[in-house]
Amino acid sequence: MGKNRLINQPRTKTAKxxxxxxxxxxxxxxxxxxxxxxxxxxTCRKAFNExxxxxxxxxxxxxxxxxxxxxxxxxxxxxxxxxxWNSIDNFRGEAKLSTWLHKIAINESITFLQRERxxxxxxxDDEASHLASTIEADTDIDGNxxxxxxxxxxxxxxxxxxxxxxxxxxxxxxxxxxxxxxxxSVGALKTSYHLAVKKIEKFFADHGL
Amino acid sequence: xxxxxxxxSALLSRLNRHSGMTVPEGYFESFAQNMSDIxxxxxxxxxxxxPDGKVLPAPGIWHKIKPYAxxxxxxxxxxxxxxxxxxxxxxxxxxxxDNPVIASVLGTDRLYDFYxxxxxxxxxxxxxxxxxxxxxxxxx
Numbered sequence: 001m002g003k004n005r006l007i008n009q010p011r012t013k014t015a016k017x018x019x020x021x022x023x024x025x026x027x028x029x030x031x032x033x034x035x036x037x038x039x040x041x042x043t044c045r046k047a048f049n050e051x052x053x054x055x056x057x058x059x060x061x062x063x064x065x066x067x068x069x070x071x072x073x074x075x076x077x078x079x080x081x082x083x084x085w086n087s088i089d090n091f092r093g094e095a096k097l098s099t100w101l102h103k104i105a106i107n108e109s110i111t112f113l114q115r116e117r118x119x120x121x122x123x124x125d126d127e128a129s130h131l132a133s134t135i136e137a138d139t140d141i142d143g144n145x146x147x148x149x150x151x152x153x154x155x156x157x158x159x160x161x162x163x164x165x166x167x168x169x170x171x172x173x174x175x176x177x178x179x180x181x182x183x184x185s186v187g188a189l190k191t192s193y194h195l196a197v198k199k200i201e202k203f204f205a206d207h208g209l
Numbered sequence: 210x211x212x213x214x215x216x217x218s219a220l221l222s223r224l225n226r227h228s229g230m231t232v233p234e235g236y237f238e239s240f241a242q243n244m245s246d247i248x249x250x251x252x253x254x255x256x257x258x259x260p261d262g263k264v265l266p267a268p269g270i271w272h273k274i275k276p277y278a279x280x281x282x283x284x285x286x287x288x289x290x291x292x293x294x295x296x297x298x299x300x301x302x303x304x305x306x307d308n309p310v311i312a313s314v315l316g317t318d319r320l321y322d323f324y325x326x327x328x329x330x331x332x333x334x335x336x337x338x339x340x341x342x343x344x345x346x347x348x349x
Contacts, residue, residue, distance in 0.1 A: 049244075060232070061228075081248075148229055201218060
């Protein structure tokens with residue numbers, strides 16, 4: 001993945017790290033004027049740059065929580081915006097812009113995880129321990145042990161439950177919006193979330209945390 | 210501490226939606242700038258932009274019929290050239306009958322009499338041989 005990276009973000013040892021904000025406080029809502037500019041060929045590029053600026057944070061955190069590693073998340077975020085730009089003709093404004101972008105980001109993340117499983121010859125069960133070791137090796141963290149344990153607990157969840165838990169717990173996303181993005185009924189999403197919470201509590205109990 | 214709406218889990222409330230993940234400072238600002246630089250050119254941008262970078266109006270009906278108009282103009286040009294050159298070639302090899310004086314003479318017995326009086330039999334034979342006429346073809 002790294003060799004295909006288009007943007008190499010500079011890293012310095014003294015660089016101050018920025019923490020993940022609460023998503024509901026900064027997720028942008030769809031702006032009709034922005035959508036209109038996206039659909040106009042003469043203003044499309046500038047409007048898309050604005051889209052990148054507005055949506056890079058929420059999409060980054062969504063991807064990062066799935067793949068755990070900053071560099072992979074950075075690559076996938078680029079791919080997400082490139083795919084959105086290359087298929088901007090397909091965005092007709094019927095769906096919400098945020099829904100469309102989240103769908104692309106989730107597809108990119110899931111495809112990446114599947115590719116990694118194949119590359120490392122991992123089964124679905126092995127993936128949890130692989131993700132746990134990736135979390136331990138992650139350097140872009142604030143050192144909060146409880147948060148690391150929570151990430152490890154989330155890593156033990158099946159892929160769909162992990163997505164649902166992340167979107168609901170961290171992003172505080174509405175079930176209706178999640179339903180549109182994931183193509184799953186609200187009832188099924190609520191059940192998924194409930195099961196995920198129970199599994200996370202069990203993980204903490206089993207590990208004496 | 211705010212209680213999460215979906216769960217009464219004390220554990221999740223205690224963690225307060227904190228993932229502990231971070232990004233390098235200024236990451237999102239530089240990402241947006243770099244992303245802007247690597248976005249490939251779209252097909253419509255190639256059509257609508259002139260070398261000065263000014264956006265031109267969308268192509269109209271002339272843009273669509275231009276190839277056919279050029280094709281028609283090319284065939285008209287070829288036809289005109291053939292007509293002009295044909296006319297020039299005809300003019301460079303004028304017929305004797307184009308001259309009104311010669312034409313008036315050719316239609317009378319005076320030319321025959323002139324040949325008869327001034328060309329002897331040998332010269333006539335020689336001229337006929339040059340024309341490829343053999344004696345057996347002649348009827349006397």
